[in-house]
Amino acid sequence: MNSIKYNIAIVDDHPIVIEGLKMLLSPIENISIDVCLNNGTSLFGYNDLSKLDVIFLDVFLPDINGIDLCLKIKKLYPKIVILAMSSQSERSIVMQMIKNGANGYLLKSASLEEFRNCIDLALAGKLAFCNEVQALINQTDINDLKAIPRLTVREKEILTLLKQGKSTQEISDTLFLSFLTVQTHRRNLLHKFQVKNLVELLNFVSDNGVL
Amino acid sequence: MNSIKYNIAIVDDHPIVIEGLKMLLSPIENISIDVCLNNGTSLFGYNDLSKLDVIFLDVFLPDINGIDLCLKIKKLYPKIVILAMSSQSERSIVMQMIKNGANGYLLKSASLEEFRNCIDLALAGKLAFCNEVQALINQTDINDLKAIPRLTVREKEILTLLKQGKSTQEISDTLFLSFLTVQTHRRNLLHKFQVKNLVELLNFVSDNGVL
DNA sequence: ATAAAATTACCTGAAATCAGGTAGCTATTT
DNA sequence: AAATAGCTACCTGATTTCAGGTAATTTTAT
Incomplete structure (x- = not known):
């Protein structure tokens, strides 16, 4: 195996979620989890930010709004794949996140299969949503x-x-x-x-x- | 080592959180994770409910209120140690949960050390809270x-x-x-x-x- | 049956919000 | 250098909320 390793960062203020993601990602061979952070600002203090391929980004962080953070990252490094995660499925938030360049949106209540699918899709450069979010996107809402x-x-x-x-x-x-x-x-x-x-x-x- | 194994159940609608907990608990030798459920009702369909020693219980479940569920379990099996978990730290909810017999309350934003401490405390039969919740309990609130x-x-x-x-x-x-x-x-x-x-x-x- | 609580409605007056306008100053961008 | 956006501040006037009071009628509970 001489396939390229993807460099991953996880940004979530719930350590338990970080552990879960690690567990989930560990069997996948061509990735390496470079850094795990529990807030948004420290991401910019990370030296190898430019070398990252994928960021798992919690939407609700203690310091910075995940929506704004996504935009900032994308402006600096448009190539980084951003997978948004949150507990709630509010349509407007999902939409804003996508508008700000997120490559996917996962609910924390998504099944492990959904997580794996989305990770695969995202690594392949495609938009990735868990089922519930996908359903949310499909329906055209008045609030938009x-x-x-x-x-x-x-x-x-x-x-x-x-x-x-x-x-x-x-x-x-x-x-x-x-x-x-x-x-x-x-x-x-x-x-x-x-x-x-x-x-x-x-x-x-x-x-x-x-x- | 012929120490007694503790039988553990995890009830949480976020698969990723279950994975995280598994990861966290796996190094601890004298426990075995018997069953993981993503809703409250199926807990009563579990045959070996009476054999459980500890239940990690999410407060917000899709089907049943975690507060009510805690009371039900405690009425049936008062010896089972219940560790409540949730994302938010609302004082009134924490208080109700303790009133209903919970042996501890953990925020999902708690550090891994806090999780481990609480697990140890709970296994030892003591009340266990993460720091933030402990602070919440200590302060006599105006709302009370x-x-x-x-x-x-x-x-x-x-x-x-x-x-x-x-x-x-x-x-x-x-x-x-x-x-x-x-x-x-x-x-x-x-x-x-x-x-x-x-x-x-x-x-x-x-x-x-x-x- | 009687007391207590709830619901309805009015009066007066002070305080705060809502709505429209204008306008000078500063910082940033083109 | 000019344009744009943001922040500040004022004026006027209508509407709404907030605060105190009283009081009749209906419902609920003892």
Whole structure:
């Protein structure tokens, strides 16, 4: 056997999942698990990032949004195959992940056969989805028409505080901004998301994993 | 070595987690993994249930609530050690699980060392928690002092609509009530839950599984 | 049967949100 | 150098929420 070895990285904040993946990947001969990380930022501290062929990427990480992380990696190294993993199967998240260049999407509830199939497909350079996600992709959903707006840093800050139940006054106090400025940001957020009040905004945000 | 072998069962709907646990448990000599299941009901179809010593039990299962399942198992076989596992660390859930007889609670984000420690502790018949959960248990939480108020039927109806982002006017229209009546109910809800605005109310409701 | 709880509804007034507009300043990109 | 995007801040006015009170009617429980 002189076949090329694929260099693999696993990024997941659940050590137990990393172990499971190792177990799953160990019988496959032409791969080597180079590095396992439990957060997103340390990936950029990894020296041999450019040498990686495949990254197993958890969508929900403690530090960085997996969706944004995927885009960052792909911008730097478009050739790296990214296989997204998560526990929940929210259509919008799957779609965003694919839009950001992910080569596949696996639910952690997928069977071992599905995992193996997806790994094979991904190594072969194809898009790979577990059954449940595949079904999700096939159905055309209404929520897709409503694109998820891109938020600025300030807007994210304010949105986070709104989520905690803070009032405009409290937000302006904590961020050292004018009351009127915060009002403007709130209005812009409602407008961007096409919703009519704060609760609808927060519902959309949590349903679509915006933050 | 003629030490007694512990009979272990793993109940989790994520095959990858089962693999991870197998990997983790495999080096430990005095245990044998008897059965791995991906749902709760099939546990009762398992013939040698009474012979089990330890069950690793996922809290969120597709068919049965892990909290209820724990109680059922403990009623039938109080001697079986149950180690609960979940991804989220919600205090109320951890507390309920312990109340229902669980011998430990592990987050899937716990380190491998924490897993090993907890397994050792549990096998020794002690309560076992990962660090994060232990911290959760130690802190006397404000939410505990704040007892969950009992809601009337009407209040539940209105709360459900508020959760959907409906305004007072919309609620009064859908429930055929006066605008002023709905206002009164809203005020009563805010007062009952000791919160200052709608978002805080809805946060409390979803954090404590009120509805 | 009577008490307690729930539901409905109103009044008043303060506070906050929502909606439209404008506008200066800064940083970044082309 | 000019254009674009982001952040800041103000004005006005309508609408909604929040907070206090009272009170009649209906339902539920003892």
